[in-house]
Each structure stands twice: as C-alpha cells, then as structure tokens.
Amino acid sequence: MKYTTFNQQNSNPLAEPMFFGNPVNVARYDQQKHQIFEKLIEKQISFFWRPEEVDVSKDRVDFQKLSDSEKHIFISNLKYQTLLDSVQGRSPNIAFLPIVSLPELETWIETWSFFETIHSRSYTHILRNLFSDPSAVFEDIVLNEEIRRRATDISRYYDDLIFLTQLWQTQGEGMHQVDGVTYPVNLRELKKKLYLCMNSVNALEAIRFYVSFACTFAFAERELMEGNSKIIRLIARDENLHLTSTQHILNLWARGKDDPQMQEIAEECQDEARAIFMNAVEQEKQWAEYLFQHGSMIGLNKDILCQYVEFIANHRMAAIGLDTPFEVKSNPLPWMNNYLNSDNVQVAPQESEISSYLVGQIDSEVSVDDFGDFDL
Amino acid sequence: MTSETSISDDQPAQMTQDDRFVIHLDEQTSLTCSKDKTLLESLEAQQVDVHYHCREGFCGACRTKLLEGEVEYVTDPLAFIDDDEILPCCCVPVSDLKIRLA
Ligand code: FES
Ligand SMILES: [Fe+2]
Numbered sequence: 226m227k228y229t230t231f232n233q234q235n236s237n238p239l240a241e242p243m244f245f246g247n248p249v250n251v252a253r254y255d256q257q258k259h260q261i262f263e264k265l266i267e268k269q270i271s272f273f274w275r276p277e278e279v280d281v282s283k284d285r286v287d288f289q290k291l292s293d294s295e296k297h298i299f300i301s302n303l304k305y306q307t308l309l310d311s312v313q314g315r316s317p318n319i320a321f322l323p324i325v326s327l328p329e330l331e332t333w334i335e336t337w338s339f340f341e342t343i344h345s346r347s348y349t350h351i352l353r354n355l356f357s358d359p360s361a362v363f364e365d366i367v368l369n370e371e372i373r374r375r376a377t378d379i380s381r382y383y384d385d386l387i388f389l390t391q392l393w394q395t396q397g398e399g400m401h402q403v404d405g406v407t408y409p410v411n412l413r414e415l416k417k418k419l420y421l422c423m424n425s426v427n428a429l430e431a432i433r434f435y436v437s438f439a440c441t442f443a444f445a446e447r448e449l450m451e452g453n454s455k456i457i458r459l460i461a462r463d464e465n466l467h468l469t470s471t472q473h474i475l476n477l478w479a480r481g482k483d484d485p486q487m488q489e490i491a492e493e494c495q496d497e498a499r500a501i502f503m504n505a506v507e508q509e510k511q512w513a514e515y516l517f518q519h520g521s522m523i524g525l526n527k528d529i530l531c532q533y534v535e536f537i538a539n540h541r542m543a544a545i546g547l548d549t550p551f552e553v554k555s556n557p558l559p560w561m562n563n564y565l566n567s568d569n570v571q572v573a574p575q576e577s578e579i580s581s582y583l584v585g586q587i588d589s590e591v592s593v594d595d596f597g598d599f600d601l
Numbered sequence: 602m603t604s605e606t607s608i609s610d611d612q613p614a615q616m617t618q619d620d621r622f623v624i625h626l627d628e629q630t631s632l633t634c635s636k637d638k639t640l641l642e643s644l645e646a647q648q649v650d651v652h653y654h655c656r657e658g659f660c661g662a663c664r665t666k667l668l669e670g671e672v673e674y675v676t677d678p679l680a681f682i683d684d685d686e687i688l689p690c691c692c693v694p695v696s697d698l699k700i701r702l703a
C-alpha cells in the first residue's frame with residue numbers, strides 16, 4: 226500500500242489497528258482508540274528539559290582526577306549511550322511512522338523520538354565540557370569494534386522492517402527481487418518484522434539503557450561527575466516512559482486488544498522475542514567485561530553489573546509476559562532506585578547554575594589584576 | 602502505625618481507625634497501613650523493600666500482585682499493569698489487602 230501524507234479515504238481511527246491499517250489523516254486527539262498514548266504524550270511533554278540548563282563545568286576537574294581505568298569506563302559508557310540515542314533519535318520515526326494508523330500513537334512516536342534527540346544533544350554538551358575537541362570520542366563510535374557489534378544488533382531489526390516496508394509501499398505484496406535476493410512481501414511477514422522490531426526496541430529501552438545508567442550513577446555515588454549524572458537522571462526519567470510505551474504496545478498485541486493477527490504472531494514468535502532479550506542480556510554482560518577490562522571502580526565491578534543486568538532483565542521480561550530466567554532475587558545495586566526516582570530530578574534553577582547565565586557571569590567577573598598594566 | 606499522625610488525642614479515635622488497613626504480605630507477615638500515605642511509602646516505613654524507579658506510576662518498576670482487596674489511585678497510573686496487579690507507588694489501600702511483592 227502506497228504511503229500518503231493525508232489519506233483522503235474516510236477511515237474511522239477508532240476501528241483501526243495501531244499499525245498496518247489505513248494511514249492517518251486528521252491529527253485529532255479528542256477521541257482515542259488507545260488513550261494511553263495521549264497520556265504518555267502529555268507526560269513526556271511535561272518533562273521537557275534542555276541539556277544547557279545543567280551545569281557540567283565541575284565535571285572537568287573530577288574527570289582529571291579519575292584513574293585511567295575509570296576514564297575508560299566513563300568515556301566508553303558515554304560512547305555507548307551516544308550510540309543508543311543516535312539510533313533512537315531517528316529509528317522510531319523512520320520505521321514506525323510510515324505504518325502507523327492511529328493519530329495518538331503517531332504523535333507519541335514523534336514526541337518520543339524528539340526527546341531522544343534531546344538526549345543526543347546532551348552528550349555533546351557533556352563531552353564539549355570535558356574535551357576542547359570531542360571529535361576523537363565521537364569518531365571512535367563508528368570505529369570501535371565493541372560498539373559496532375552492539376550497533377549491528379540494535380539496528381538490525383529496525384533496518385529489516387524499514388526495508389520490507391519500503392518494498393511493500395512501492396511494489397505491493399509479492400516476491401520481489403533486489404540485488405539478486407528474493408524477498409517475500411506480504412502483510413503477515415511485515416507484521417512479524419514489526420513484532421520482532423518492537424521487542425528489540427523494548428530490550429534496548431528496558432535493559433541496555435539501564436546498564437549504562439548504572440555506570441553513570443556509580444560515579445555519582447562517589448560524588449564524582451555529578452553534572453553528568455544530573456543529565457543522565459533526566460534522560461532516565463524519559464527512558465522510563467519510553468519503556469512503558471513499548472511494554473504497552475507489546476501487551477496490547479499479546480492480549481488481543483488491538484490487531485488479532487498480531488496476537489497470533491505474538492504467540493508464534495514468542496521464542497524469538499525471548500531470544501532477543503536473552504541476547505541483549507548476553508551482550509550487556511560482554512560489554513561489562515569490556516568496560517572493566519583495565520580494572521574496576523569503587524562500588525562497581527563486572528560481576529555486580531552482570532547481576533544487575535539479570536535483575537533488571539527478570540523484571541522487564543515479566544512485564545511482557547515472559548518467564549524470569551535468572552536466579553538473582555534482590556537488587557544488587559539498591560542505590561540505583563534513588564537516581565531513577567523522578568522526584569529527585571527537577572532541574573531547580575536555585576541549586577544548579579544555569580550554564581548560559583554562567584557564561585555571562587564569567588564575562589563580567591573582571592578582577593583588578595586585569596587592569597594591572599593599564600595606566601591612565 | 603507510626604505516631605506522626607497530626608490528629609490530636611481528643612479527636613474520636615475511629616476517624617483514624619477507618620483509614621487503617623491490614624496488608625498481608627504472606628501467611629506469616631502482615632502490617633498496618635493508612636490511607637494518608639501511598640502503599641509504597643507505608644511499606645518502606647515498615648522496612649519492607651519494594652523495587653521502584655519513578656514513584657509516580659509511569660515506569661512499572663513497583664508492579665505488585667493484588668490477591669485480595671481494593672486500592673485507590675492517587676495518581677493516574679500510566680505504566681502497564683495486568684488486571685490483578687497494582688502500582689504501590691501511586692495507590693492507597695481502601696480495604697484490607699493481600700499482596701505478593703515481586
Ligand atoms: S515506581 Fe514507577 S510505577 Fe511505581
Ligand atoms: Fe534516549
């Protein structure tokens with residue numbers, strides 16, 4: 226089915242499935258098939274924040290004091306976060322908007338992606354403060370083997386869905402040949418790709434991000450890199466919402482509250498969905514190995530981080546009706562809860578200097594010495 | 602429960618009595634909670650560990666099975682919960698409860 230930016234066919238959005246129904250026409254929110262997405266939009270917008278509001282200037286001093294192995298942990302972690310948000314800032318838009326059928330879900334996807342771009346911009350804010358030229362850090366994200374391996378797995382499911390959607394929207398259903406490879410294109414195949422993609426996004430938002438948060442907050446527990454931690458807390462609050470949205474989508478399908486064919490697919494592909502989760506867990510553990518290869522840091526090491534991955538994975542898998550495959554029963558990093566608590570994250574102007582003001586402040590602080598050689 | 606209630610001694614005792622409920626965690630453990638705190642706050646005040654992130658009903662980290670009883674939400678819960686689940690961070694008990702923590 227060809228995509229149209231304004232579907233002139235009169236469709237009833239209350240009777241459409243979330244995806245692969247008619248393209249959306251009127252952006253109306255007075256009535257909603259799935260009210261939850263409208264609520265998520267409101268909540269997300271109420272969280273609006275700007276990275277520049279957070280003063281990260283003190284981190285520069287802290288960073289110099291870190292040992293080499295701690296620097297490796299900190300910077301690698303930031304690189305990984307940058308990769309994750311680079312993917313999330315564009316992919317939900319490109320993959321899901323061409324196939325979405327409900328106005329409230331369409332706008333949720335756009336709102337969600339927009340906030341991921343705020344996250345991306347905040348990494349530049351953080352890195353610019355630490356290095357006069359952060360190019361080397363950014364450039365390594367595409368060169369570093371460890372990061373590339375993760376990127377491959379994260380983008381694969383998106384890319385599959387995007388490619389098949391493109392074939393379907395330009396050539397319709399059938400067997401289509403591209404560069405000597407034949408692709409069967411039909412609605413069921415597309416929906417399968419969508420289902421797997423949504424699971425992979427859920428694993429990204431629900432597990433991968435939390436591993437990186439743990440590393441950030443382990444520094445903050447030692448009162449180091451607190452500007453960075455403040456930013457990551459704002460990001461984590463947004464991510465809590467994103468993971469809720471993908472859990473809702475998966476559960477609406479699995480419980481037959483949306484598209485009956487998606488319910489069948491959810492059953493049929495449950496093992497594959499589970500494998501996506503288990504794979505993400507495995508990769509995050511390998512990542513922990515890489516992070517701590519030159520040594521641990523106080524409060525966090527490879528084993529504790531791996532336990533935390535398992536603990537979080539149990540929770541997230543249970544939330545979408547999967548089993549809880551890991552032994553770990555109690556939270557190995559109990560302090561994480563304090564950092565993920567949304568009460569603590571408001572950017573209060575009175576406590577954190579706004580950095581744009583700070584620039585003005587520095588300019589206006591002229592000491593007598595500056596005029597030392599100035600004779601009248 | 603705790604003694605920090607602001608109701609003075611000369612007020613009728615049943616006013617607070619009506620707002621207190623027994624929460625059963627398992628066969629052996631039960632405690633009393635009042636309506637003026639979220640279920641999560643009440644549990645924490647009595648040294649019961651509950652997993653949480655947001656404490657505002659949108660992340661789902663505190664999801665808990667409700668086996669018996671009824672709660673009332675003080676904040677509209679946005680996180681996904683099953684029909685037999687509650688979010689302790691944003692609800693208060695309105696009857697005695699039997700719950701099973703994750
Ligand atoms: S702690 Fe987030 S929903 Fe309860
Ligand atoms: Fe993000």
Ligand SMILES: [Fe+2]
Binds near residue numbers: 341
């Ligand atoms: Fe996200």
